[in-house]
Amino acid sequence: MPPDLTPAELTLLGLLVEKPRHGYELDEVITARGMREWTEIGFSSIYYLLGKLRNRGLVEETDARVNRPATARKVYAATADGRRACAEASERAIAEPRPVFPPLLVGLANQPAIPPERLRAALAHRAAALEERHSEVRRAADAQPHAPGFVRAIFEYSLAQLAAEQSWLTAYRASLTDTLGDT
Incomplete structure (x- = not known):
């Protein structure tokens, strides 16, 4: 049984299952896909969530880094456990209707x-x-x-x-x- 993932954690993990990314790239994809319309991920919370996922062994920093002037950005990738947890949690999210509280x-x-x-x-x-x-x-x-x-x-x-x-x-x-x- 995978660890419980918040919708925000599952969203980031899924983006990293697609391909390794750095935090700014995650924010760009979230914005481009309109994901903030249905999940609560602010730019300021991306690295916090990545740290939580890393501490749980679901993502890891890769050797690849994105170099830009005066900065090097860490690239994160899903681990095998992260891929498994993402798949299982996503299946449950699709299969099980949950109440919403509008x-x-x-x-x-x-x-x-x-x-x-x-x-x-x-x-x-x-x-x-x-x-x-x-x-x-x-x-x-x-x-x-x-x-x-x-x-x-x-x-x-x-x-x-x-x-x-x-x-x-x-x-x-x-x-x-x-x-x-x-x-």
Whole structure:
């Protein structure tokens, strides 16, 4: 049984299973693939997470270094244990649905506390934000026409989730107009 990996650890480990990389390259891939939309990895946490993975024997520093003026960057690669742990944890992540805890549901549970006009404004704001996020993910996907199939699948899943929420939100806003009227 592999060690429990946080989503951020599993994401970095998976990128290192693809190929050895240094921290800045990991950040570039995370940005290019829009991964910050679905996992919490800040640039400042990459080396911290790499250290944790290294201490657990899942990644190691390789002999290769990326040389740039006045700096040499350590390159990390997945170990055999890291590859095994990544595969097992990824299989579980795909196979086992897990609950999510979106703050939207907390807000909806407390909807009676919100005056109708402010509720409508909040929902309109959410609709605009969803549209913008959908456009951003679409642009990121379109910028990588030759991405591997698994990367395209991530973009497609993200776009489908956004479209589903947009559809729900449209219907919900219409039902509020029926319920609350045009106040």
